[in-house]
Amino acid sequence: MPAQHPGPSGFSVLRDGSVPVAERGELLWRELACAACHDDPRTATRRAPRLDDIGARVNPAWLRRFLDDPRATRPGSPMPRPAPGTVDAERGLLIEDLVRYLVSRGGPMPEPKSTASAPSVVAGQQLFDRIGCAACHPPSDGRATDGPSVEFGDLAGKWSADALVAFLRDPFETRPAGRMPHFDLTPPEAHDLAMFLLRGQIDNPATADRPLTRPGLRYEYFEAQLDRLRDGALDDLEPSASGFAEGVGLDVPCDVREDYVALRFTGHLVVPLDGDYEFFLSSDDGSMLWIDGRLVVDHDGLHAPSTESAKLRLTSGSHEIRIEWFEYGGGEQLELGWSGPEFGRRPVP
Numbered sequence: 001m002p003a004q005h006p007g008p009s010g011f012s013v014l015r016d017g018s019v020p021v022a023e024r025g026e027l028l029w030r031e032l033a034c035a036a037c038h039d040d041p042r043t044a045t046r047r048a049p050r051l052d053d054i055g056a057r058v059n060p061a062w063l064r065r066f067l068d069d070p071r072a073t074r075p076g077s078p079m080p081r082p083a084p085g086t087v088d089a090e091r092g093l094l095i096e097d098l099v100r101y102l103v104s105r106g107g108p109m110p111e112p113k114s115t116a117s118a119p120s121v122v123a124g125q126q127l128f129d130r131i132g133c134a135a136c137h138p139p140s141d142g143r144a145t146d147g148p149s150v151e152f153g154d155l156a157g158k159w160s161a162d163a164l165v166a167f168l169r170d171p172f173e174t175r176p177a178g179r180m181p182h183f184d185l186t187p188p189e190a191h192d193l194a195m196f197l198l199r200g201q202i203d204n205p206a207t208a209d210r211p212l213t214r215p216g217l218r219y220e221y222f223e224a225q226l227d228r229l230r231d232g233a234l235d236d237l238e239p240s241a242s243g244f245a246e247g248v249g250l251d252v253p254c255d256v257r258e259d260y261v262a263l264r265f266t267g268h269l270v271v272p273l274d275g276d277y278e279f280f281l282s283s284d285d286g287s288m289l290w291i292d293g294r295l296v297v298d299h300d301g302l303h304a305p306s307t308e309s310a311k312l313r314l315t316s317g318s319h320e321i322r323i324e325w326f327e328y329g330g331g332e333q334l335e336l337g338w339s340g341p342e343f344g345r346r347p348v349p
Contacts, residue, residue: 054105
């Protein structure tokens with residue numbers, strides 16, 4: 001019968017439940033000499049990725065897969081398999097304790113502030129091509145290349161959206177010896193690029209512990225003869241259709257008649273950083289905009305195509321947004337734009 005390896009010296013005696021699993025993981029951290037790579041640059045020619053707050057950045061399920069087989073999970077990784085001589089059953093327990101310890105460093109993952117929309121994913125793909133990411137990584141359209149490229153691996157299963165945004169803005173903060181260049185991305189650019197890279201979380205939310213919010217906005221379509229929106233004119237009406245739209249506008253996935261109609265959009269707007277923002281609401285006929293339950297732009301009533309705007313100071317993160325619009329007769333229009341501290345006027349995603 002082959003010899004069995006119980007694991008690092010002194011570890012098995014802590015299996016009686018008297019010591020929290022995170023502390024057992026910390027003991028493993030020391031016994032397996034993980035600090036030889038991660039915490040002491042004097043003994044390493046290349047500095048390993050920083051693990052500060054890793055529990056807030058990386059999905060525990062991905063950490064578990066990575067520790068079990070680093071090079072299969074992330075091809076090309078120099079990370080060795082922890083406790084390679086340990087029998088499988090015991091090794092699984094060791095890995096679980098390591099995961100618990102790493103998650104305790106800054107975890108658990110916070111609720112995401114960044115949310116996805118179809119326009120932001122498209123903008124992210126365009127940015128990916130424009131700044132030359134395909135010089136090192138596979139092309140954005142997935143086609144094969146003749147030369148070597150750095151595979152992404154399971155980004156959707158690894159990263160939270162907010163953590164990837166932060167990494168794209170400053171790659172050297174967590175990977176001081178990384179080869180990823182600093183592109184000086186603005187917060188909106190980093191957000192769009194992250195949404196493109198994490199689009200797998202939208203396609204298959206089961207691949208991520210904290211999936212991205214469904215892209216776009218929920219819409220409700222009403223058929224009613226209105227001349228105003230004030231006083232909750234839509235609240236007592238039953239929508240003729242509802243679903244999800246890519247953004248604010250009249251191009252919703254249902255048949256919309258020309259006159260005597262109304263729309264209501266609800267969802268969340270991701271604000272990239274604290275600051276002053278201006279919102280531009282253009283419509284024919286009336287429209288109104290609320291953010292976090294507060295009326296921001298009042299463009300109600302019967303009128304020709306025109307624009308009203310308002311400024312509002314917002315904190316970074318996700319904010320509830322609601323837009324209502326009605327059309328009495330004649331022409332019709334509905335558009336919503338915004339500008340912020342680091343970007344000019346553009347459509348709200």
